[in-house]
Amino acid sequence: MDTQLADLLLTPAEMTAVDAAAASSGIDSFGLMLRAGAGVAAAFLRHYPSARRAVVLCGPGNNGGDGYVAARCLADSGVAVALFHLGDAARLTGDAARARSHWSGVGAPIEDYRPADGDVVIDALFGAGLTRAVPEAVGAVIGRIADAGLPVLAVDLPSGNDGRTGMVLGAAFSAARTITFMTRKPGHLLMPGRELSGVLEVLDIGIPARIVRGQASGTLAENRPDAWRRWLPSSEQETHKYKRGHLVVFSGEKGKTGAARMSAMSGLKAGAGLVTIVSPDDAMAENATHLTAVMLHGIDGDAELSDWLKDDRLRSFVLGPGFGAGQKARGFVAALSRRHLVLDADGITSFRDDPNALFSLFAEGETRLVLTPHEGEFSRLFPDIAADPSLGKADKALAAAARANAAIVYKGPDTVIASPHGRALINTNAPIWLATAGSGDVLAGIVGALMAQGLPAFEAAAAGVYLHGEAGSRAGKGLTAEDLVSHVLPL
Incomplete structure (x- = not known):
């Protein structure tokens, strides 16, 4: 990973523009999702080898698509996986729907999840793009997981944390680790997002640096x-x-x-x-x-x-x-x-x-x-x-x-x-x-x-x-x- 690229801060809107520019340049967006999900699975295997079960919470957008890919990779590696989705998973579109179609396991509504000893949660619900308070069902799950003291591996940003401001939108996961892609977001550094993100890892999923830099306004950066x-x-x-x-x-x-x-x-x-x-x-x-x-x-x-x-x-x-x-x-x-x-x-x-x-x-x-x-x-x-x-x-x-x-x-x-x-x-x-x-x-x-x-x-x-x-x-x-x-x- 280009360390200078990893040191950039891009807002969620700028990162959306990066994704669009990558797709316009001919880069396969589903290929990027496959790399992202596989990177999340690799991080899970690296940091939680003793987990009894991977609990993957998938949202209604591309963050959920990353979760489906991670679930498939973990299952292929012999990990016990339980997948829970927010809303009607059959209504997914685009790359997220394609990722779900590659998942051969079953899924259940997020409301059905009850924490168990040995669970490690992969939060692939919303990521950095959330701009409104999390739904009540998500807030309830966040509370149950916090009460159980389970480790959370967040995809992109802990769900409920505003990627632009770091503020909590109703309720938010407190992650032990967060895997984000290409660059950090302001919400990873601003409080309380900095504490909620836990240990942060920036994963290169293959978007060229010129595309990433081309969307960075430079308005906000880390004090270095x-x-x-x-x-x-x-x-x-x-x-x-x-x-x-x-x-x-x-x-x-x-x-x-x-x-x-x-x-x-x-x-x-x-x-x-x-x-x-x-x-x-x-x-x-x-x-x-x-x-x-x-x-x-x-x-x-x-x-x-x-x-x-x-x-x-x-x-x-x-x-x-x-x-x-x-x-x-x-x-x-x-x-x-x-x-x-x-x-x-x-x-x-x-x-x-x-x-x-x-x-x-x-x-x-x-x-x-x-x-x-x-x-x-x-x-x-x-x-x-x-x-x-x-x-x-x-x-x-x-x-x-x-x-x-x-x-x-x-x-x-x-x-x-x-x-x-x-x-x-x-x-x-x-x-x-x-x-x-x-x-x-x-x-x-x-x-x-x-x-x-x-x-x-x-x-x-x-x-x-x-x-x-x-x-x-x-x-x-x-x-x-x-x-x-x-x-x-x-x-």
């Missing part, structure tokens, strides 16, 4: 270094601290300074040449006690900030971690509206009553703003987008990015990074133990440091999320934010 590597600064022997950029992080008031220091230290570790913490006067001594490599500058109000910003070398800023929400934050953001800014935490919350006041500040020109909301903060800035049940997480992030003219880092176990120009990346390298207090402060500092080094906002956000995930993996389980900072490395 290839997406942003060309923007990374080159390693030059004659570099110096100013070439590597100056990052500024704003501190909160006395007693609330730790978050800013974690952002600042992360920025320094991520490669910024200089890092300065801007501190209110009442917190200067507290910050000075804890800082060595990070510089410190005292500013209390808008006038002092505006005067300091006359220095054109000050290009990239982080505001929000521990800063406090309110008018002071809004005023500082307004002063920074022509610079590159990572707005996090309290900085985001400061605009919850009037998000458009924030968006208008950055509406013109290049993308200079990176927003890093978690679920709650996203809902405060984009309440209508967050509440739209027809949108998946990537859809929401893209809509938010376009509205704000910002790079959006929509945080979570399936963090999505979106550009206002219609690109989105799904991050997959972050371990679950990154969900700890202060982790977001570290991320903000990393992204700010990358912008200080010259990366555009979207690429800095994507690279920063990836670097953050790598640091979390190095730090290991039980990490604290302080541990995470110490494991940040430059790209």
Whole structure:
């Protein structure tokens, strides 16, 4: 399998277009189904050699056709097979009907299936193309199989999981393994689809790469270094601290300074040449006690900030971690509206009553703003987008990015990074133990440091999320934010 092809993400609609283009080019579509079904059977034999019975659940479309082929291959290999179909199997058409005609065994309505010890279930009901809630009968079977704790091998995508959004459509199988064909779908990476898919295997069934690539829009992809590597600064022997950029992080008031220091230290570790913490006067001594490599500058109000910003070398800023929400934050953001800014935490919350006041500040020109909301903060800035049940997480992030003219880092176990120009990346390298207090402060500092080094906002956000995930993996389980900072490395 072409690993680069396997790394693509195609939506179900794009994959349907691939199938149509393959058929138009003269490729036998039934031959593709035979390879798909045989691949599913091979995976069953490889991973479940001790199964007492293969239970194949066949749906009313081509996913069901794959199931009929797999059932025949398994029976020919001596495996006990029980096949159950959804709806009237006699009404199948096209390749699925042809696959059923090659199955010599009997079948029964899906409602008749009752789990038994030793069963391994092959889910060939719907796959990635489902767009509506599963029928009641399927939901009942999903529940019985889950209660019995039986392993499920899903064909293409666990039935009930939306291949475009990863969302559950009424009910969905939780598969131990999933076999998909040619490329992955967004639903394999977006939650909860990522967890429901179990171990994912991409099977090459013989569609030429040129056909697959020809239907890939490239709008949505996995967050991998290839997406942003060309923007990374080159390693030059004659570099110096100013070439590597100056990052500024704003501190909160006395007693609330730790978050800013974690952002600042992360920025320094991520490669910024200089890092300065801007501190209110009442917190200067507290910050000075804890800082060595990070510089410190005292500013209390808008006038002092505006005067300091006359220095054109000050290009990239982080505001929000521990800063406090309110008018002071809004005023500082307004002063920074022509610079590159990572707005996090309290900085985001400061605009919850009037998000458009924030968006208008950055509406013109290049993308200079990176927003890093978690679920709650996203809902405060984009309440209508967050509440739209027809949108998946990537859809929401893209809509938010376009509205704000910002790079959006929509945080979570399936963090999505979106550009206002219609690109989105799904991050997959972050371990679950990154969900700890202060982790977001570290991320903000990393992204700010990358912008200080010259990366555009979207690429800095994507690279920063990836670097953050790598640091979390190095730090290991039980990490604290302080541990995470110490494991940040430059790209």
